Amino acid sequence: MGHHHGHDHDHSVSNIKVAFFLNLGFTLIEIIGGIYTNSLAILSDALHDLGDSLSLGLSWYFQKLSGRKRDQSFSYGYKRFSLMGAVINSIVLIIGSIFIIREAIPRIIQPESVNSQGMLILAIFGILVNGAAVLKLRKGDSINERVVSLHLLEDVLGWVAVLIASIVMIFTDVPVLDPILSLLIALYVLFNVYKNLKTSLKIILQGIPENANINGIKTKLESIEDILNVHDIHLWSLDGHYHILTVHLVVPGTKSMDALVSIKQEVKSCLSKENIKHVTIEFETEEEYCELEDC
Template sequence: MMNHTHDAHEHHHHHDHGVFHIHAPAGKMRSAFFLTALVLAVEVVGGLLSGSLALLSDAGHVLTDIAAIGLSWYALKQAERPSNQRMTYGYHRAGILAAFLNAITLILIAIWILVEAYRRFQTPETVQPIWMFISAGIGLVINLSMGLTMHGSDNLNVRSAVLHMLGDAAASAAVIVGGIVIVLTGWYVVDPLLSVLIALLVAYGAWRIARQTIVILMEGTPLDVDLTTVADAIRSVRGVYNVHDLHVWTIASGRNALSCHIALDGASTITESQSVIREIEHRLLHLNIGHVTIQVEDQNHPHDQAVLCAASDSGEGHHHHHE
């Protein structure tokens, strides 16, 4: 007997997390896309006029910003599409794929910055600080305003786009500081030094995003969910003898799902088992799990006592036996 609940019934929908349009509607992403294109134009011109690698590397970063925000904009529109027979969970994972691609592009651009900075350490080049100030100042204002407007989202795809914006704002601030140092000291090597710091900042943030998206794409247990706590919460419900074949995964950022088999303590009517399931759903919502699928069994149903479903051939056979 399979008991399937969608987001733990209608009356619990206010618990649903990670709905894309709440934190960053597509309209905001569209505006961010065109503002970022303006920043790119300003920084490319400023970088060429000043000869600053820090500014040009920041312009390279802005180019990935445009791709990131464009992908996020696309993902937001995809997430609004309803589920269908081919995509039963809808299109929310489009955002996870976009976030992963964003992270990879950031890591690649960071490597390029490091290579170019190494070349400039060998042969420092003259830099014109005035154009650094103008271009970086414009980039700082625009990126900071966009990043702070969309900051605080629990959606991984939006967070990756915000990371681009705030990272670029920090890079622009560093370029301005570097320009001041060059004016006061004439120490042109500060320009590639800043580029290295920008690259490390970008790479660190990108790796964190990539790691989270990989866990989601591999159907791993969400980072904010402790499997032992989940199993204990299910066992603590009155009438539940044990739980096994327990799986928790993420459909998209903030949208966690669970499936499991529960053995009931003694004979139960359908009404009694539904009461148990509703109580389990309620407790799991407080553990940030909204989409729950439960198979109900009695204590005599043959199964392994392990909470996790075995990955071996014998485990698969056991799983089919349950079905």
């Protein structure tokens, strides 16, 4: 079983590594092509792809790092390091998008001619390269791979938009279409950055995970036989997927150690259905005073 898990982990790392080099190589071509064609839309997408390359590189690094267990420095292990990558990526994309918007607005007022044929060739190439990266990652089973593949799928759709715009500009003289498209891409990137940054900051601030109902969990635990009261319940996530819960359970003082083990197993079974993987339980009796009960 351990060998199989190790094989899956290595396969995930390999998939992200291939996608990283595909994306980075194409980003460099895209920057050169964007300057050559004088297309702000392509340069804005190049910036987006550069952010994706950074994201893939960090995902590749953190996918390897995530296998490390707890040590003297990090008692919960290294899962939360992935959030650093998300925050760094968000900052890079925000700065880049602001730069693109600043460049796009004057071009909308005074459009500049672009090389539509060059844009068309780059768009086709972009669809093929990003599409190959998506297919490579979609074969994987890890959440990391699935999230990155969805991100790259957005790139494919962006290139489809560039392809359509370049075809229109080949047959009609509407150079303003290029800065308008770049502005839309930049705004789309900022919208997604806002969502990702909001999610990352909530996890860092130890907010309750999305789709988790802490009151519902408390009610379920109190319905278990011999649990008289549930309080001081805390629920947070390490990385958006690995959830942790701590709780105080009040039980009759007459319960034996074997009975407490049975209660603990039932609680953990109940919480596993809520996708909570790490549970810490403190038992108390009815007579015992807990200063945290009303906190």
